[in-house]
Amino acid sequence: MDYKEIISDVESSQHLISMTPAEKLVEIGYTAGMNSNSSVLDLCCGYGEMLKIWNEAFGIKGTGVDLSKEFINEGEKRLKAAEIKDISLVCADVRNWVTDRKYDFACLCGEEFGGIEGTIHLLEKYIRPDGKLIIGTRYSRVDNPPVELIEFEGETLSLKDIYHIFYANGYFITSMATDTQNEWERYIMWSARRNLAAYKNDPNDPGLLEWCKKWYETYFGFRREYEVYGTFVIEKY
Numbered sequence: 001m002d003y004k005e006i007i008s009d010v011e012s013s014q015h016l017i018s019m020t021p022a023e024k025l026v027e028i029g030y031t032a033g034m035n036s037n038s039s040v041l042d043l044c045c046g047y048g049e050m051l052k053i054w055n056e057a058f059g060i061k062g063t064g065v066d067l068s069k070e071f072i073n074e075g076e077k078r079l080k081a082a083e084i085k086d087i088s089l090v091c092a093d094v095r096n097w098v099t100d101r102k103y104d105f106a107c108l109c110g111e112e113f114g115g116i117e118g119t120i121h122l123l124e125k126y127i128r129p130d131g132k133l134i135i136g137t138r139y140s141r142v143d144n145p146p147v148e149l150i151e152f153e154g155e156t157l158s159l160k161d162i163y164h165i166f167y168a169n170g171y172f173i174t175s176m177a178t179d180t181q182n183e184w185e186r187y188i189m190w191s192a193r194r195n196l197a198a199y200k201n202d203p204n205d206p207g208l209l210e211w212c213k214k215w216y217e218t219y220f221g222f223r224r225e226y227e228v229y230g231t232f233v234i235e236k237y
C-alpha cells in the first residue's frame with residue numbers, strides 16, 4: 001500500500017468540494033475534448049481544484065471565481081506550489097463579476113443561480129458559440145423525495161427533470177459523472193469538522209450547535225439514501 005499516495009489523495013480531495021471523484025472529472029474532461037488549447041471558466045470554483053486537475057491532466061488554461069477569500073487564497077497557494085501559471089483565481093461574487101472573454105468551457109458546480117435554467121443562462125454569457133457548459137448539481141434518487149430533504153435543500157429534482165431542463169434550453173448531456181459514497185463521506189465529514197471547530201471556537205452560539213446536529217441528522221437520515229450529485233457536460237443540439 002502506498003501510504004503517501006493515499007494521504008496526498010485525501011489532501012487533494014479535501015480541496016474538491018464536490019462529490020464527483022477526481023478521476024471521473026478527468027474522464028469527463030477527456031470525453032468533452034479538453035486539451036492544451038482549451039480555456040475553462042469555473043464560477044464558484046472553491047479552491048479552484050477542478051481547474052487544477054484539468055490543467056494537470058490536459059494543460060487547459062482558465063479562470064476561477066469564488067466569493068470566499070479563504071478558498072481563493074488557499075487555492076492560489078496550491079497552484080503556486082504545483083507551479084501552475086495558466087490558471088488565475090479571482091475573489092468576487094459571480095452575480096456581479098463580468099468579463100468580455102469567451103471560453104471553450106464554462107462551468108458551475110455545487111451552486112446555482114435561478115435554478116438550473118438560470119445557471120445555464122449565466123454560463124452562456126461566457127462561452128464561445130461552439131462552447132460547452134459543465135454543471136454540477138445534486139438531484140433526488142426517487143421521484144418524490146422526503147419532505148425533510150426538501151426542507152433542508154430546497155427544490156430537489158429528479159435526474160429526469162434535470163434532463164428535461166437541459167433539453168428545453170437546447171442542450172443534450174454529452175458526458176456525465178456521478179458521486180460515490182466515499183466522496184460524500186469525505187465531504188460531509190470535512191464540513192462537519194469545520195462546523196464543529198466553529199462551534200468550539202464560539203460555544204455560546206446555540207445556533208452553531210443546532211446546525212452541527214442538523215448537518216449530521218440530515219445526512220444520515222436523508223441525504224445518504226436519497227441524494228445524488230452529478231457533473232454534466234452539456235452541448236447545444
Ligand SMILES: C[S@@+](CC[C@H](N)C(=O)[O-])C[C@H]1O[C@@H](n2cnc3c(N)ncnc32)[C@H](O)[C@@H]1O
Pocket residue numbers: 015016017018043044045046047049050065066067068071092093094095108109110111136
Ligand atoms: C459546494 S462549493 C463548490 C466548489 C467547487 N465548484 C468544487 O466543486 O470544488 C460552492 C462554492 O460556491 C461559492 N459561492 C457561493 N455563492 C457564490 C457567489 N455568489 N459568488 C461566488 N462564489 C459563490 C462558495 O464560496 C463555495 O466555494
